[in-house]
Amino acid sequence: MLMNISEIINEIRKVLDEKDEMREKALRLTRDIVRLSGDCIKALHRGDLEIAEERLKMAEKLVSELKEILTEHKDLYFTGYVQNAHQEYVEANLFYHYLLDEEFPHPKEIGIxxxxxxxxxxxxxxxxxxxxxxxxxxxxxxxxxxxxxxxxxxxxxxxxxxxxxxxxxxxxxxxxxxxxxxxxxxxxxxxxxxxxxxxxxxxxxxxx
Incomplete structure (x- = not known):
């Protein structure tokens, strides 16, 4: 019976090790998304549209990457730190489109x-x-x-x-x-x- 529990714990350890690795990757990505979104907003207030667009595109790539690496970890994808990063990205995206007098993107369009x-x-x-x-x-x-x-x-x-x-x-x-x-x-x-x-x-x- 004890051996059976050991096998189960080993399986649990593998799952949690993978989840912990994905969590660390997600944390790094969310920090970068927040930073790039903030840079985009600051550039927009300065009137520097070129920098704003560049930062927004960089953030967009990370948002897609974040979604991809957490495809098998929905519990991590809907955590607070991921949601906060998404909010920052949405804020930058909407502000960018507002200043350019463009239609706002749909959530599915930007993967949020x-x-x-x-x-x-x-x-x-x-x-x-x-x-x-x-x-x-x-x-x-x-x-x-x-x-x-x-x-x-x-x-x-x-x-x-x-x-x-x-x-x-x-x-x-x-x-x-x-x-x-x-x-x-x-x-x-x-x-x-x-x-x-x-x-x-x-x-x-x-x-x-």
């Missing part, structure tokens, strides 16, 4: 699970706020207002996803997005008031 894609949309709203603030700093209020209007529509769509936390933790992203929208509207309103005041002051100075 639907749940991670939905969570990435929540992060995308946060990135749009950064873009919005940069526009305000450069006194581009009309463009900033367009970005806010898009954020509002995007949030309305995201808010239609009502599912339990055990399926997808979308509620947290929705709450964060709503808070971001409220702050963004406050910033926009303040900027428009200040702009109107500046205009009136200028008119007053130019009066005969």
């Amino acid at each position: 699970p639907e749940t991670a894609y939905a969570l990435g949309i929540g992060d995308f709203i946060g990135e749009l706020r950064r873009y919005f603030l940069n526009l305000l700093l450069n006194d581009k209020i009309e463009k900033a207002q367009e970005v806010y209007a898009f954020m509002e529509k995007l949030y309305d769509e995201l808010a239609t996803l009502e599912y339990p936390k055990g399926l997808v933790n979308i509620r947290q992203k929705q709450d964060q997005a709503r808070y971001i929208l409220e702050r963004t509207l406050e910033d926009l309103t303040r900027a428009k008031i200040n702009k109107n005041l500046e205009k009136k002051l200028e008119e007053w100075r130019n009066e005969p």
Whole structure:
């Protein structure tokens, strides 16, 4: 009987050794995906589309590689660190397509699970706020207002996803997005008031 258990444990060890090896590979890939996605977003904010596209394509290859090596390890593929990497990639992808005024890619098109894609949309709203603030700093209020209007529509769509936390933790992203929208509207309103005041002051100075 003891020999039987030893054989079983040896089989278990082989399976777990392979899974541990795949886990280490997956961790390295997810770290690189997160880094490249972040580099893409930073480049987009700088207006460096060439670097952004390059980093996004590099991340795309790693996303495909990650899916391939975890084909036989679905339990690892749907872990938190893989989902986080997917979210970062989705965020970069959506921001890239938004700035280029292109259609957004479908989850299947970029090989991302639907749940991670939905969570990435929540992060995308946060990135749009950064873009919005940069526009305000450069006194581009009309463009900033367009970005806010898009954020509002995007949030309305995201808010239609009502599912339990055990399926997808979308509620947290929705709450964060709503808070971001409220702050963004406050910033926009303040900027428009200040702009109107500046205009009136200028008119007053130019009066005969």
